[in-house]
Amino acid sequence: MPDYVLALKDRLAYLPEDQVERVVRAFRVGAHAHAGQARKSGEPYITHPVAVAGILAELGLDAETIIAAILHDTLEDTQLSRIELAGEFGETVAELVDGVTKLDKMKFGSRQEADAESFRKMLLAMARDIRVILIKLADRLHNMRTLGAKDTSSRRRISRETLEIYAPIAQRLGMNKFKAELQDLGFRGLHPDRYRVISERIRAALGNRREAMGKIEAALTQRLASEHIEARVVGRIKSPWSIYSKMRSEHKTFAQLMDVYGFRVVVDTAMRCYMALGAVHTLYKPVDRRFKDFIAIPKANGYQSLHTVLLGPFGAPIEVQIRTAEMDSVAERGVAAHWAYKTDSGPANSAQARAREWLSALADSQANTASSSEFIENVKIDLFPDEVYLFTPRGDILSLPRNATALDFAYAVHTDVGHHAVAARVDKKLVPLRTRLESGQLVEIITAPSAVPNPAWLESVVTGKARTAIxxxxxxxxxxxxxxxxxxxxxxxxxxxxxxxxxxxxxxxxxxxxxxxxxxxxxxxxxxxxxxxxxxxxxxxxxxxxxxxxxxxxxxxxxxxxxxxxxxxxxxxxxxxxxxxxxxxxxxxxxxxxxxxxxxxxxxxxxxxxxxxxxxxxxxxxxDRDVQGDYRAELRIEVINRPGVLATVASAIADADSNIENVEYVERDAAAATLLFTMEVKSRRHLAEVIRRVRRTGVVSAAHRYPL
Known part of the structure; x- marks a missing residue:
C-alpha cells in the first residue's frame, strides 16, 4: 500500500476500524478505476483524490464523505458507473459523488461573469447536502496547492475563480482556515510578483519584531496566570492576501498595516473569556471603541470571539482575540468543526446551525425567484457581506449586510412585517424606512394594515430576502x-x-x-x-x-x-x-x-x-376622479443669477409640499440662469400652485412647465 494511503489511514484514527476498511476499499476501487491516468505533474491521478480525502480527514469528517472524496472523479473520468458505486458503497456516497461531479462541470469566469445557472445549481447542491461543497472546497484547495503544473492562463483563471467564488463560500460557512489558504494561494497564482514582494516584506518585518512579540506574549501569559486563568497565548501573523486587500480597500501603507501586534488567547470557558478580557485590560490600556463582543453576538457564519485593541509598550496597537478552544475550532473549521451532519446526532455548533439557516433561506429564495440571475444577485449579497448587528425590541439579535436599511430589517423580522411597514423607530427616534442602520441600534418597525410595497422600495433595500419578497x-x-x-x-x-x-x-x-x-x-x-x-x-x-x-x-x-x-x-x-x-x-x-x-x-x-x-x-x-400618489413633473425656471437664489427657489417648492428629485443648470451667465427642476406633484393643480409660489419669490423672471 503506498505511503500516501498509509498517511491517510493514520489521519482516520478517529473512525471505527470497519469504517477505515471501507475507506481502504474505496482507495482500491478508485486506484483501479484511475489506472493509467496521470496529473499534469506526472503523478498517478489517484494521488489527487487521496489528498482531498486527507484534507477532509484533518477536519474529522464522516467515512461517507472521505469515501466520496476518494471517488469524486470516477463518474466523469472513468468507466465506473453510478449503479456500481451505489452497490459497493451505498446510495449516500453515490449521491455525494454525483453532486461533486456536477459541480466539476461548472466554470466561473469571475464573480461578475459567473454563469448564473451554474452558480445556482452549485448553491442548491449545497442546500441538499452540505458535504458536497466541503468535498469541492477540499478538491479546490489541493488543486491550488499543486497549481504550478498548469500553464499561466489556466493558473490565472483558476486563481481568480478561487478568490471570487470559492474563498467567499468557505468564509460564509465559517471555514476561515480554508478561506485564508485559498485566498493566499489564489493571490499567488493571480499576482505572483505582488505575492512574492509582500511575503518577503512580512518575513523581514517579523524578523525585526520577534523580540517585541516575545515580550508582549510573555507579559500577557504572566498576567493571565496571576489571575489564575489557564490560557494559551499565540502570536497571529497577517497573511499576504489580507495585507494586500487591506492596502487596496483601506488605502493604507504596508508599514501602517504591519505596525500592529496580533495575539490570540484561548481559554476553557466563555466566562473565562470575559475574565481574560479584564486581565489584559489591566495590563495595557484598551483603545476606545475598538472592542467587539462576537460571543454574545456571533457573526452570520457562526464565528465567536472577543476582539479588543490595546495600547502596547512599543507605541503600536495590540490586537487581541479571546475565545474558547471550541470557538477556536469553529473559527477555523466552521461547519466542519466537531462534525455533526444529521440534526439528530447531537447539538450542532453555531456555524452549522447558521449555515443550515442560510441554506434553508437559499432554498426558499430559489422557490420564489424565477430568474437564475436574479437568484444569484440576491445570493452574492449574502456571500460578500460586511455585517451590522441590530436588536429587536424583544432583545433578539439580527445580522444584516452593511448599508442595510430599516426596510431590510423589517423583512428580516418577517415578510408580512416588511410588506406592511410604514416607518421605523431607531433607538426610539422615528425615521423613514430607507434609513441606513448601524451596529448596536435598537430597531422597531411600525406597520399599518393598509401599507403595501411599491417599486421604489427596491432602491431602498440591499438584502436578497427583502428584494425577492418585494x-x-x-x-x-x-x-x-x-x-x-x-x-x-x-x-x-x-x-x-x-x-x-x-x-x-x-x-x-x-x-x-x-x-x-x-x-x-x-x-x-x-x-x-x-x-x-x-x-x-x-x-x-x-x-x-x-x-x-x-x-x-x-x-x-x-x-x-x-x-x-x-x-x-x-x-x-x-x-x-x-x-x-x-x-x-x-x-x-x-x-x-x-x-x-x-x-x-x-x-x-x-x-x-x-x-x-x-x-x-x-x-x-x-x-379617474379619485387619483392618488405622486407624479414626476419638470419645471423650467429663469432666475436672476445671485448668491442664494437656488436655495430661495428650492424653499418655495418645498413650501408647496413638493419633493425635489433633481435640479440642473441649463444655461448660466453673470446676470441670469435657467434651472430645470424635477419634482414630485400630486396633480396639474398642485403644479400650478408650485409655479405660483416660485413666481412670488422675487428672484424668478419666468417659470413654466417643461415641456410646454
Missing amino acids: RQFLKHLQHEDAVDFGHRMLDRALDALGSSLDGIAPAVLDRFLAEAKLHRLEELLADIALGNRMPDVVAAQLVAARGKKAARTVATTAPSSEKIRITGAERGVLSFANCCHPLPGDEIVGYLSAGKGIVVHREECPNVAELRKQPERRVSIEW
Missing part, C-alpha cells in the same frame, strides 16, 4: 392589475364589434386559449394589458371563432367612445412617458408597448403625432 409582491400585484385592465380593454374592443366577453361561449373561449397556448383567461387578459396582444385583434378573432362575421374589420373598427378610467395606482400595467410627464388633470392617451403595458402620454405631447400612425396600439383613457 419583487414577488409587485409581480402578483402587476398580474392582478393587468387582468383587470385587460378585461376592460377587451370588453371595450368587443363592444365596438357588437359583442361582449360574456357573450362568448365557454367552449369557444377554451378553444381560442388552447390555440394561443394559454392555460387560463387571466393569462390572455394580462397579455393584452401588457401590450403583448392587441385587444382589437383578439376581439375580432373571438367574434370570428364564435361563428359570426364581425360587423367591421379590425382596420376599420371605430373605437368605443367610452374611455377607460385610470387612478394611477395601476403601476404594474401603466407607465408614464418621460417625454411629457403626464399629471392628473391633463388630457391623456395611452399607447400599448410590448412587455411594458400602457405608456401614458399627454394629448399635446410631440411624440403622440408619430404614435397616431399605429392606431391599433392606441388606448382611450382618462383620469
Whole structure:
C-alpha cells in the first residue's frame, strides 16, 4: 500500500476500524478505476483524490464523505458507473459523488461573469447536502496547492475563480482556515510578483519584531496566570492576501498595516473569556471603541470571539482575540468543526446551525425567484457581506449586510412585517424606512394594515430576502392589475364589434386559449394589458371563432367612445412617458408597448403625432376622479443669477409640499440662469400652485412647465 494511503489511514484514527476498511476499499476501487491516468505533474491521478480525502480527514469528517472524496472523479473520468458505486458503497456516497461531479462541470469566469445557472445549481447542491461543497472546497484547495503544473492562463483563471467564488463560500460557512489558504494561494497564482514582494516584506518585518512579540506574549501569559486563568497565548501573523486587500480597500501603507501586534488567547470557558478580557485590560490600556463582543453576538457564519485593541509598550496597537478552544475550532473549521451532519446526532455548533439557516433561506429564495440571475444577485449579497448587528425590541439579535436599511430589517423580522411597514423607530427616534442602520441600534418597525410595497422600495433595500419578497409582491400585484385592465380593454374592443366577453361561449373561449397556448383567461387578459396582444385583434378573432362575421374589420373598427378610467395606482400595467410627464388633470392617451403595458402620454405631447400612425396600439383613457400618489413633473425656471437664489427657489417648492428629485443648470451667465427642476406633484393643480409660489419669490423672471 503506498505511503500516501498509509498517511491517510493514520489521519482516520478517529473512525471505527470497519469504517477505515471501507475507506481502504474505496482507495482500491478508485486506484483501479484511475489506472493509467496521470496529473499534469506526472503523478498517478489517484494521488489527487487521496489528498482531498486527507484534507477532509484533518477536519474529522464522516467515512461517507472521505469515501466520496476518494471517488469524486470516477463518474466523469472513468468507466465506473453510478449503479456500481451505489452497490459497493451505498446510495449516500453515490449521491455525494454525483453532486461533486456536477459541480466539476461548472466554470466561473469571475464573480461578475459567473454563469448564473451554474452558480445556482452549485448553491442548491449545497442546500441538499452540505458535504458536497466541503468535498469541492477540499478538491479546490489541493488543486491550488499543486497549481504550478498548469500553464499561466489556466493558473490565472483558476486563481481568480478561487478568490471570487470559492474563498467567499468557505468564509460564509465559517471555514476561515480554508478561506485564508485559498485566498493566499489564489493571490499567488493571480499576482505572483505582488505575492512574492509582500511575503518577503512580512518575513523581514517579523524578523525585526520577534523580540517585541516575545515580550508582549510573555507579559500577557504572566498576567493571565496571576489571575489564575489557564490560557494559551499565540502570536497571529497577517497573511499576504489580507495585507494586500487591506492596502487596496483601506488605502493604507504596508508599514501602517504591519505596525500592529496580533495575539490570540484561548481559554476553557466563555466566562473565562470575559475574565481574560479584564486581565489584559489591566495590563495595557484598551483603545476606545475598538472592542467587539462576537460571543454574545456571533457573526452570520457562526464565528465567536472577543476582539479588543490595546495600547502596547512599543507605541503600536495590540490586537487581541479571546475565545474558547471550541470557538477556536469553529473559527477555523466552521461547519466542519466537531462534525455533526444529521440534526439528530447531537447539538450542532453555531456555524452549522447558521449555515443550515442560510441554506434553508437559499432554498426558499430559489422557490420564489424565477430568474437564475436574479437568484444569484440576491445570493452574492449574502456571500460578500460586511455585517451590522441590530436588536429587536424583544432583545433578539439580527445580522444584516452593511448599508442595510430599516426596510431590510423589517423583512428580516418577517415578510408580512416588511410588506406592511410604514416607518421605523431607531433607538426610539422615528425615521423613514430607507434609513441606513448601524451596529448596536435598537430597531422597531411600525406597520399599518393598509401599507403595501411599491417599486421604489427596491432602491431602498440591499438584502436578497427583502428584494425577492418585494419583487414577488409587485409581480402578483402587476398580474392582478393587468387582468383587470385587460378585461376592460377587451370588453371595450368587443363592444365596438357588437359583442361582449360574456357573450362568448365557454367552449369557444377554451378553444381560442388552447390555440394561443394559454392555460387560463387571466393569462390572455394580462397579455393584452401588457401590450403583448392587441385587444382589437383578439376581439375580432373571438367574434370570428364564435361563428359570426364581425360587423367591421379590425382596420376599420371605430373605437368605443367610452374611455377607460385610470387612478394611477395601476403601476404594474401603466407607465408614464418621460417625454411629457403626464399629471392628473391633463388630457391623456395611452399607447400599448410590448412587455411594458400602457405608456401614458399627454394629448399635446410631440411624440403622440408619430404614435397616431399605429392606431391599433392606441388606448382611450382618462383620469379617474379619485387619483392618488405622486407624479414626476419638470419645471423650467429663469432666475436672476445671485448668491442664494437656488436655495430661495428650492424653499418655495418645498413650501408647496413638493419633493425635489433633481435640479440642473441649463444655461448660466453673470446676470441670469435657467434651472430645470424635477419634482414630485400630486396633480396639474398642485403644479400650478408650485409655479405660483416660485413666481412670488422675487428672484424668478419666468417659470413654466417643461415641456410646454
